[in-house]
Amino acid sequence: MADDRIRNIFSSLRLAEDPRVSLDVEAPQAPAGRVYTLNPTTGRPLASVRLDSKDETLGAIAASTDAFKRWREVPAPERGQVVRAIGERLRSFKEPLGELVTLEMGKLRSEGLGEVQETIDIADFAVGLSRQLPGQVFPSERAGHRMFEQWLPLGPIGVITAFNFPNAVWGWNAMLAAIAGDTTIWKPSLFAPLVAIATNHVADEVATEMGHPGVFSLVIGTDDEVGETLVQDKRVPLISATGSCRMGRHVSQNVAARLGRCLLELGGNNAVIVEPDADLDLAIKSILFGSVGTCGQRCTSTRRLLLHESIADDFEARLASAFAQVRLGDPLESDTLVGPLVHSAAQDQFLSALDAAKEQGAEILAGGRKAEVNGSDGQPLGGAFVHPALVRAPASGDLPIAMDETFAPILYTFRYKTLEQAIDMQNSVDQGLSSAIFTSTIAASERFLAPSGAGSDCGLAYVNTGTSGAEIGGAFGGEKDTGGGRESGSDAWKAYMRRQTCTINFGGDFQLAQGIEFG
């Protein structure tokens, strides 16, 4: 990747002007108090970023609490106008910001742009919502009384995001929080701090220009110094955290200990069921994108494939040849289909999961190795590339490693005889984020989406479309170890507000509910 392309992205987003960022990456390790952020495509540092301390985090919480007291006084539709302007500014920065996503976490350029589009979409959605935030009205049992609920701003919200959606997941939270009257304190992943700096800069600059400084703030640092400080602080009523189940369990227990609220979006272990009557061409394309797209680094990536025994051999063979043909390469280049993993530790996890699979009796049908990928100059790029792996579970179906989420492009295939059995297998993991079925019959589709709840146990259920790539209009999130949170569309905004049930006695008589007589 040409250095002048990187320079252009940095200068469009004014990254070098940010006091946290240094472009001096000569030393083998970042100086104390700073981290290198790497380009996964080359494995080389892009910049170093200064880390915030615990004290600076406490300062950010105090400042955000002050800003909240001003921001909640701004009428919601006017808050919406600030979000509208942020969406507009993001539109004008879509290209460099999308390319920065690619540069810093390695997803394809079109996916990087798509991610910024997702933030723009949620901004549009939030603008409309800023004129609603509807509460309900209830009939009172007492004459001369009126009862209703209203939704009120909650406070400064701690937003902890992962490396894989370094822009959009902030957007889901921050845009809704902003129209709700909340401020946000964002702790991004240390693998994607530049995207966070550039993104927060856009939001903060627009809000400040419109007279609202402090609504969007950013703290970059370690889990111990920054994450823990946010989690423990009672001034932060809601922690919205995206990441591993292990992280979520820790956050949830600690926030619960102070009776705060959590919104968790944790791991997935998403399965696709392919029925014998399915459109198999459609299924292949969707499963390929779901499993190798974003190099298998979405929480919604397809990790398990449940094939009806009558089609399994042929389907596996077709998929194995598709896996073998995916073009690995520099994710900024338009003909690349699979970019690098985020870092070499992810590459090691990929390989050790495959070792475990083999030990447990599985067979590798395609890929499953490290890959050396050359750039357009013919030289090795140097990043953590792998050949996506298609792995057949043993005939017994017993493959413990497939119960874990490995954040890499590995797809395990299983065989089933009946749809009941397939649904049981799909629901047999700890996580409950996303699920899909390919079928052409209403009966199978309705069984999968059964109104009784006996079908898919996930937060997201798709028919004839893959497990990843949700639109922003619906609520996003999952059940069980995925954490139960819902972000993005539908009524997810309620998580960022507090509900108040109000009763007004306009008749003036003393009356008690439940017919109680007193005096």
Ligand code: UN1
């Ligand atoms: C994530 O991987 O954390 O549904 C979020 C999808 C995207 C969001 C993924 N819209 O795949």
